[in-house]
Amino acid sequence: MRIRMCTEADLVAAVDITIEVFGPFYEQTFRAMVTPEVFEHQHDTWDEDYRRMVPGLLCPTEGRHVAVAEERGEIVGYVAWHSDSDRRHGEIDVLCVRGNQRGKGIGRMLCERAIAGM
Template sequence: MDIRPLSPADLPALLELTLSVFGPFYEDSFRSVVGDTVFLNRHGDWKEDYRRHLAGIHAPDNGKFAAVARIDGQVAGFVGWIIEETERHGEIDILAVAEASRRLGTGRALAAHALAHLKTAGVEVVSIGTGGDDFHAPARSLYDSLGFTPFPNISYTKAI
């Protein structure tokens, strides 16, 4: 596995990967739980939201960094992280692994890569968030195994 900094040429493949990874959550899980009104209001344009997000994911002048993992020349996953220097705090902003590269240590390697960069930058505390639903269970398992401490957070949404 090769992990290197994101380049602009990576963005089309990363967007395709992101839509593939998170599409089942938005379309099959979230939408069915909250209903169409809430879904359309909160995440109805989730594909475009990710397109915008990924366009600014690697902006070192703004404390944003990203790396891409490749296995046999194919994009296996990517990670984005944010450094808040004055607070000595960092955040793993996004972590996505292609289906074919799951259960191979790709997510762990990407997280370790980001954590090493965060530590080198002087970060003392790192945060990462994920969902409490079944879709996000593998992510929770990974973050638990990396020593992150979960804290329950419940978000309520209602159509009125």
């Protein structure tokens, strides 16, 4: 397992992982909790929202960083964070690990990388 900084080329995999990870929440859990009208109004395009949002997580010049977990050449997870060195403040924005890779400590390693980068 290799944790490394994300490149622009990795963002396609990051989008795919995000949709895989959050899809069950939106399509099964949240959809069942609200009326069809509420779902359609608030989250009908949740996957497209993530396709637009995830690439914007990477902008080091603005303090937005992403690290990826890579196993045998495949991106299996990522963490995105932002930091403000002037305020000495940072936050993890998104943490995603593919379902078939969970329980291996990947999320912990990604969080440790983010915290070290703050």
